[in-house]
Amino acid sequence: MELIPKLINNSYYFAAMILFVIGFHTMLTHSNLIKKIIGMNIMDTSIFLFFVSIGYVRGGRAPIIQEGAGFLYVNPLPSALILTGIVVAVSVTAFALSLIVKLYAHYGTVDADEIALIRAREER
Amino acid sequence: MYLHVPVLIVVLLLAASYTVPLLDRFRRSLALPITILSLITAFISSLYLLYLIGVRGPFAYHLGGWPPPWGIELYIDYLAVYMLIVISSIGLLIMIYGAKDLLHEISREVLSWYYTLYLLLMASMMGIALTNDLFNLFVFVEISAIASCGIISAKADRRCIEASIKYLILSALGSGCILLAVAMIYMITGNLNFDYVAAALPDALKLYPYNIVIALGLFVVGFGVKSALFPLHVWLPDAHSSAPSPSSAILSGLVIKIYAVALVKLLFRVFPAQIYDVIPILDIILFLSVFAVMAGSIFAMVQDDLKRMLAYSSIAQIGYIFMGIGLFGGRALTGGLLHIFNHAMMKSMLFLAAGLIIYATGIRNLKDLKGIGVRMPWTMGAFTIGALSMVGIPGTSGFISKWFLALGALDLNRPFYVAIILLSSLLNGIYYFPIIIDAFFGTKMNPVSEFRDVPALMLIPVLILAAGVIFFGFYPKPLLDLVSKAISF
Amino acid sequence: MDDLVIRSVSRLVVPFIQLYGFYVIFYGHLSPGGGFAGGAIVASSMILYGLSFNLEAGSRKLGHDISSLMESGGAIWFLMIGLIGILFGSNFLANRFAGVSLGTPGQLFSGGIIFFLSLGIGVKVASTMITLFYSLSGGEDNSGTNS
Numbered sequence: 001m002e003l004i005p006k007l008i009n010n011s012y013y014f015a016a017m018i019l020f021v022i023g024f025h026t027m028l029t030h031s032n033l034i035k036k037i038i039g040m041n042i043m044d045t046s047i048f049l050f051f052v053s054i055g056y057v058r059g060g061r062a063p064i065i066q067e068g069a070g071f072l073y074v075n076p077l078p079s080a081l082i083l084t085g086i087v088v089a090v091s092v093t094a095f096a097l098s099l100i101v102k103l104y105a106h107y108g109t110v111d112a113d114e115i116a117l118i119r120a121r122e123e124r
Numbered sequence: 125m126y127l128h129v130p131v132l133i134v135v136l137l138l139a140a141s142y143t144v145p146l147l148d149r150f151r152r153s154l155a156l157p158i159t160i161l162s163l164i165t166a167f168i169s170s171l172y173l174l175y176l177i178g179v180r181g182p183f184a185y186h187l188g189g190w191p192p193p194w195g196i197e198l199y200i201d202y203l204a205v206y207m208l209i210v211i212s213s214i215g216l217l218i219m220i221y222g223a224k225d226l227l228h229e230i231s232r233e234v235l236s237w238y239y240t241l242y243l244l245l246m247a248s249m250m251g252i253a254l255t256n257d258l259f260n261l262f263v264f265v266e267i268s269a270i271a272s273c274g275i276i277s278a279k280a281d282r283r284c285i286e287a288s289i290k291y292l293i294l295s296a297l298g299s300g301c302i303l304l305a306v307a308m309i310y311m312i313t314g315n316l317n318f319d320y321v322a323a324a325l326p327d328a329l330k331l332y333p334y335n336i337v338i339a340l341g342l343f344v345v346g347f348g349v350k351s352a353l354f355p356l357h358v359w360l361p362d363a364h365s366s367a368p369s370p371s372s373a374i375l376s377g378l379v380i381k382i383y384a385v386a387l388v389k390l391l392f393r394v395f396p397a398q399i400y401d402v403i404p405i406l407d408i409i410l411f412l413s414v415f416a417v418m419a420g421s422i423f424a425m426v427q428d429d430l431k432r433m434l435a436y437s438s439i440a441q442i443g444y445i446f447m448g449i450g451l452f453g454g455r456a457l458t459g460g461l462l463h464i465f466n467h468a469m470m471k472s473m474l475f476l477a478a479g480l481i482i483y484a485t486g487i488r489n490l491k492d493l494k495g496i497g498v499r500m501p502w503t504m505g506a507f508t509i510g511a512l513s514m515v516g517i518p519g520t521s522g523f524i525s526k527w528f529l530a531l532g533a534l535d536l537n538r539p540f541y542v543a544i545i546l547l548s549s550l551l552n553g554i555y556y557f558p559i560i561i562d563a564f565f566g567t568k569m570n571p572v573s574e575f576r577d578v579p580a581l582m583l584i585p586v587l588i589l590a591a592g593v594i595f596f597g598f599y600p601k602p603l604l605d606l607v608s609k610a611i612s613f
Numbered sequence: 614m615d616d617l618v619i620r621s622v623s624r625l626v627v628p629f630i631q632l633y634g635f636y637v638i639f640y641g642h643l644s645p646g647g648g649f650a651g652g653a654i655v656a657s658s659m660i661l662y663g664l665s666f667n668l669e670a671g672s673r674k675l676g677h678d679i680s681s682l683m684e685s686g687g688a689i690w691f692l693m694i695g696l697i698g699i700l701f702g703s704n705f706l707a708n709r710f711a712g713v714s715l716g717t718p719g720q721l722f723s724g725g726i727i728f729f730l731s732l733g734i735g736v737k738v739a740s741t742m743i744t745l746f747y748s749l750s751g752g753e754d755n756s757g758t759n760s
Contacts, residue, residue, distance in 0.1 A: 020300075023300075024300075027296075047300060083647065084259075084263060101749060102277075139688075145684070146681065149681050185704065188706045188710075
């Protein structure tokens, strides 16, 4: 039963992995396109959580240099990387949503299965 | 000064891609010349980099003057220069073709945005080839994902938008896997630079074997989705067949290859050799590539639409490249990497020739293409050369890369893969030759109501690519020298 | 929407939001924030204006000419600042090694070129978000692309 203390110690990573799998599963199985985009956002957010929690140093303070010596600072590199990652995720979400708006104007539905049915019916 | 050329190529393409919307607002006629001028400059600079690396050897470039591990590093070796030459030359030829063709496929307001996205795609592909840093690789992969979805959905056809959103969702899955793999590696080693990670991983392998295995698996899945390895290829037929012809050409010719090259850089420069005892990832890639080669050809045989058939053929050909990666011998890897350039030339030429046929007659269905060789002899001649090269007839460049793959498989005592290569070449012939035979010797086609004459500017890139296929089939020595220097990691 | 309270309050509040957004952009190297977050805050001020008045007034307020100039200008400004490093002998985007004076830490004009890079990023992110909002909410600029 030494699994339980290990999970509690690494609770950030555990939560990030659960969110990743939830987002992945949502992206793959739900047929509504908006839900797929939400799943993509959950998956990306979980990876950002994972990345930022890697840089945490217990007992450290915010990584802005202050007067005095002997302070323990949190690792600032993951936060800087994730800022770029968040902007990328926002761009992909915005692009996907604008494509869905155009798709809705053409087909009248946002459901991927119904769009496939309409396509199959008109190709016959 | 000349050492800044690698970063200046990427900066020039980025600056050009941001100038085009400004020009579209204020002086519209300058947008296309600026695009072509920047692509010509990129091509000449990559040839200059080839000369430079021959004189000085491979060198590294530190952004901001900060040495690694603090700064981002670009490493210019033979593999990077090879990919730069491939990308810039074929990108330039496709854009020359697209100068006339795009006006008929996408509307006038969106045309300048197409140039912007095209230049962003070129800049990000060159960045993937050059970079030596894991997170920089991720950023360029994301830029190229959005740009390649953008050039598919530029056409206002509803099939394009559906294909584009399918590609975007699967591509976002791949990017998520890649970012998680980068996070895993950062967690274990604390560095993001390729060389520093490669130095730290063998020790970390004893402490955290499972993390490294997960990171390797996520990289293979992430890059496999983006470069259409067999079970993850489902977005490719829709995306490449419904896009405008220049987009199909650059997507099939260049974009799916650069992710395979990124995977090669990771597998052979970053991950230690001991990891291949823990998990036989190269054998898995080899196994999947055999399926890709077979399944791509079998699916292509039953297609009716010309561009959809060419898209399925791309899946088969990317299988050859992954077969070269999976075999990882001297000559097999050479054959695989050489196939990148050969397939880029062949498939771009085939897609551009298909675009010419659609431009001139509006026909996309294979059954209606009988006798078109008489009306369009140059186009179908180029298509014939491309098809012969796909099958691997000696005298064309496709033969050289398949020959090296087969020799490499024999070097490693795996004759099964030679049988696979032969069988798949036969399958390639089964669906390419009927088109050519029908085109030249079929019954005379019904006169099409609107037959537009093909302008010379659209025909010239196709003919240049066809000449290149034959030239490099008879004289592959410069390419072989470059590629064999590129794989000496 | 036609509400009098919302219109008068947003007319008062929009300049302060923009001021706060520019503060976050400029003090990016001293306190949390930087170009991306500050640009998003500046964009939210114009989105608030567009939501509380009607969308045509909002899209007229920041015209199409100016917003495309800001987008391209922000990115080209970033690349020009990076080329300063090459001009002064070091590599692309060089800060200390190009001889840029670093100032005293804690002051506004310290950190060399980071201030100018944040400004370029902030302007570009703000104009991109405003363009995205107006193209997604059914405005007349429906090109379906973003950069």
